[in-house]
Amino acid sequence: MAKINLSEKAKEILELAQKQGVEQNFLFVTTFKRYQVQLKILHDLEIKLNEMGALVTKEYVKGRANVYTNPAINSYNKTADSANRTASTLMKIITQLKDVSLEVDTDWEM
Structure with a gap:
């Protein structure tokens, strides 16, 4: 199985x-910032799981x-689930909001 470069995938989304x-x-x-944080957490948890193994005494x-x-397995699974939902949200934003601007407009009056 080929190793997936998460930084490269995030760059593709951008x-x-x-x-x-x-x-x-x-x-x-x-949402993209939150996704990057989730990827970092997953990376750190993977390192810990590789160091400690699946079982603890x-x-x-x-x-x-x-x-x-x-216990890191539970954390990993929850974070992976959240990251998957965040990625889905990112794709919805990209496909559905392509013509909608939510930037701050300083020219409007009250």
């Missing part, structure tokens, strides 16, 4: 947004060791 003219759209910018009273699933 290029697609530029082609559609939504790269300055407030919703796109804030906890010792309780009398020195008995119990084996548990690494």
Whole structure:
């Protein structure tokens, strides 16, 4: 299985947004930033999981060791699910808001 470069994929999303003219759209910018944070968290969790493994041992009273699933797996799965939903939202913004500008307009009067 080929390794996917997440930075490269994020760059592709940004290029697609530029082609559609939504790269300055407030919703796109804030959602894209959130997506980048989620990718960073996933990367860090992957490193920890590779270091620690899928199982962890906890010792309780009398020195008995119990084996548990690494709690980072739960965090990874939740973050991956959120990142998938964020990516879906980004694609909706790119495809549906291409003609809508949500930039701040300083020329309007009250």
